[in-house]
Amino acid sequence: MLIALSWKNIWRNKKRSSIVIIALTFGLWGGLLSGAIMMGMGESVVNTAINRDLSHIQMHKPNYQSEKDVREFIANGPEIVIELKKIKNIKSVSGRTLIEGMAASPASTFGVKIIGVNPMDAETTTSISNQLIQGSYKELSKKNRIIIGEKLAKRLNLKLRSKVILSFEGIKESIVYNSCRVVGIFKTESTQFDEMNVFVNQKDLFRILDTEPIIHEIAIRLNSKKNIPEILNILKAKYKNLSIQSWEEIAPEIAFLSTSMENFTYLFVAIILFALIFGITNTMLMSIIDRIHEFGVLIAVGMKRIKIFTMVILETIFLSVTGGLMGMIIAFLTINYLSKVGIDLSIISASMESFGVGTMLYPMLPFSMYVALSIMIVLAANIAAIYPALKAIHIQPAEAIRTY
Amino acid sequence: MALIEITNLTKIYNTKTVPVYAVQNINMQISKNEFTAIVGPSGSGKTTLLNLIGGLDEFNEGKIVLDGIDISKLKENQLVSFRLKKIGFVFQAYNLIPVFTAKENVEFIMLLQGVSKAEREHRAVELLKDVGLEIKINTHPSQLSGGEQQRVAVARALASRPAFVLADEPTANLDSTSAESLLDLMEELNEKNAMTFIFSTHDPRVMKRARRIITLLDGKIDVNHMKS
Numbered sequence: 322m323l324i325a326l327s328w329k330n331i332w333r334n335k336k337r338s339s340i341v342i343i344a345l346t347f348g349l350w351g352g353l354l355s356g357a358i359m360m361g362m363g364e365s366v367v368n369t370a371i372n373r374d375l376s377h378i379q380m381h382k383p384n385y386q387s388e389k390d391v392r393e394f395i396a397n398g399p400e401i402v403i404e405l406k407k408i409k410n411i412k413s414v415s416g417r418t419l420i421e422g423m424a425a426s427p428a429s430t431f432g433v434k435i436i437g438v439n440p441m442d443a444e445t446t447t448s449i450s451n452q453l454i455q456g457s458y459k460e461l462s463k464k465n466r467i468i469i470g471e472k473l474a475k476r477l478n479l480k481l482r483s484k485v486i487l488s489f490e491g492i493k494e495s496i497v498y499n500s501c502r503v504v505g506i507f508k509t510e511s512t513q514f515d516e517m518n519v520f521v522n523q524k525d526l527f528r529i530l531d532t533e534p535i536i537h538e539i540a541i542r543l544n545s546k547k548n549i550p551e552i553l554n555i556l557k558a559k560y561k562n563l564s565i566q567s568w569e570e571i572a573p574e575i576a577f578l579s580t581s582m583e584n585f586t587y588l589f590v591a592i593i594l595f596a597l598i599f600g601i602t603n604t605m606l607m608s609i610i611d612r613i614h615e616f617g618v619l620i621a622v623g624m625k626r627i628k629i630f631t632m633v634i635l636e637t638i639f640l641s642v643t644g645g646l647m648g649m650i651i652a653f654l655t656i657n658y659l660s661k662v663g664i665d666l667s668i669i670s671a672s673m674e675s676f677g678v679g680t681m682l683y684p685m686l687p688f689s690m691y692v693a694l695s696i697m698i699v700l701a702a703n704i705a706a707i708y709p710a711l712k713a714i715h716i717q718p719a720e721a722i723r724t725y
Numbered sequence: 726m727a728l729i730e731i732t733n734l735t736k737i738y739n740t741k742t743v744p745v746y747a748v749q750n751i752n753m754q755i756s757k758n759e760f761t762a763i764v765g766p767s768g769s770g771k772t773t774l775l776n777l778i779g780g781l782d783e784f785n786e787g788k789i790v791l792d793g794i795d796i797s798k799l800k801e802n803q804l805v806s807f808r809l810k811k812i813g814f815v816f817q818a819y820n821l822i823p824v825f826t827a828k829e830n831v832e833f834i835m836l837l838q839g840v841s842k843a844e845r846e847h848r849a850v851e852l853l854k855d856v857g858l859e860i861k862i863n864t865h866p867s868q869l870s871g872g873e874q875q876r877v878a879v880a881r882a883l884a885s886r887p888a889f890v891l892a893d894e895p896t897a898n899l900d901s902t903s904a905e906s907l908l909d910l911m912e913e914l915n916e917k918n919a920m921t922f923i924f925s926t927h928d929p930r931v932m933k934r935a936r937r938i939i940t941l942l943d944g945k946i947d948v949n950h951m952k953s
């Protein structure tokens with residue numbers, strides 16, 4: 322009956338309650354939607370990076386990442402690649418031969434990371450083959466071919482079919498050269514990536530270095546991000562002397578960006594709620610001042626102050642939760658819709674590109690956010706209710722009832 | 726032993742300018758089954774006295790013993806429970822919770838007392854029948870006339886089976902017909918159910934219905950008159 326009373330009480334002044342409810346609804350809707358957009362951006366940065374080159378899991382020789390030395394290759398790399406392909410939930414595996422070198426054209430030279438791939442494996446592991454703006458990925462299977470980024474092409478003034486001279490430190494000789502023909506130009510979301518990375522067939526590298534096949538990095542793509550911990554465990558147990566890392570460990574800055582977006586959303590919503598607390602408090606205070614006489618009667622006839630206190634808290638919670646729920650529902654519907662159709666960012670994409678975000682943005686909000694928010698709303702309601710509730714329990718019945 | 730025993734009761738309001746002696750050195754006793762009116766001109770201290778008897782306000786001097794209990798010795802929460810159990814209140818106006826129906830208003834008191842739902846509902850209906858409102862059981866206060874609202878208030882006051890009912894100017898906002906019929910109801914409850922009523926008024930027509938009249942003047946008892 323106390324619950325019914327509280328619920329009925331909030332509808333006594335419909336206009337006043339509606340205003341707070343609408344404020345809460347739109348405040349939270351705006352907060353959640355912006356949060357979802359930010360998180361969608363974070364997710365997009367992550368997925369873009371995973372698709373472009375990170376993949377889900379990478380394996381290296383433990384020293385490789387600090388030394389970046391050609392000699393630090395994975396022992397039995399090609400065999401391991403074959404073994405990995407057989408593991409359940411591993412979608413594809415690409416063994417990469419990595420060399421730091423220089424790319425030179427008649428116009429200029431530039432330091433690049435030469436990524437030697439098995440074109441078939443690389444095609445299923447990363448998305449470069451889909452990001453060619455000119456040329457054909459298939460030609461990479463031929464001898465002495467190279468695929469470069471748009472930015473590097475501009476820098477070195479290269480076109481399709483131009484020649485590039487790659488030079489790098491060899492294993493046996495000091496410096497080796499190879500002349501390659503540009504067969505493809507790619508453009509990813511990151512201009513920095515496009516400038517710094519070139520793709521060649523690893524067979525060319527093996528020949529020039531005069532070595533049996535060597536692999537420095539194995540990129541593993543899983544069926545789903547969810548499989549990462551499970552596969553990590555399997556691989557760590559199986560290949561004890563290799564460094565095996567998830568994308569989060571390889572690119573902590575990207576993982577950080579993604580989690581910061583989530584934290585930022587919490588902060589954002591918390592700030593909105595904090596501002597709304599004042600509105601709720603004010604409304605409840607007005608409502609109590611309107612009902613001083615009634616509270617006086619209730620206290621007089623024997624309603625304990627703790628019950629009065631509870632009633633005010635309940636009223637505030639009902640008011641807040643009604644608005645909060647409405648805000649969450651319309652936010653959920655909007656986000657759900659936008660997460661399917663996406664938001665086209667191409668208008669402002671020029672500035673987003675250097676940031677590593679795709680042009681289509683898919684807002685997203687984890688379910689846990691709604692749960693956490695519900696708790697936050699109830700908490701906020703309790704905070705908002707304290708002052709009005711204290712006011713209500715300190716009503717002096719003899720004074721309040723007096724009609725003079 | 727009297728139901729209500731008041732000795733040397735004094736209540737002073739500390740206003741900014743001069744202290745107001747709203748109730749001054751009052752001594753009186755009220756027994757079970759009385760039908761007593763506290764009368765006097767406006768400002769004579771009727772409301773103050775009833776509030777003190779009802780344990781709604783603190784006093785400066787004296788003693789109030791209700792049904793054998795010295796209420797100044799009770800703690801805040803005990804006093805609230807005491808009011809809930811022992812005293813029925815009817816105020817001048819706006820007695821009821823507007824969002825509740827007549828029945829819910831009567832039930833609410835019993836809810837506070839922890840009475841079971843079935844018994845609450847049963848008793849609320851009975852009480853509303855007693856006050857002649859069986860057809861308005863599910864009506865909200867705003868749909869009731871002033872007289873009907875006061876009848877619901879009386880039903881609510883009786884719901885907790887109190888030792889006595891305090892009614893501060895219960896007829897002040899009523900027309901004379903409604904006032905008469907409310908008095909009829911109270912009188913009937915007093916005679917049939919032996920319920921003690923102490924009510925205040927400055928209406929001569931209401932006064933003459935009382936069996937005992939205590940007249941206040943400037944916070945002091947002027948006349949204490951028992952009809953034979």
Ligand SMILES: Nc1ncnc2c1ncn2[C@@H]1O[C@H](COP(=O)(O)OP(=O)(O)O)[C@@H](O)[C@H]1O
Binds near residue numbers: 745769
């Ligand atoms: N809260 C208060 N502060 C100061 N004076 C008060 C207060 N309440 C009542 N009084 C004064 O106490 C006296 C008695 O008032 P009251 O008990 O209301 O009389 P009645 O009910 O007979 O009209 C009056 O002079 C009134 O002005």
Ligand SMILES: [Mg+2]
Binds near residue numbers: 725771772773894
């Ligand atoms: Mg009065």
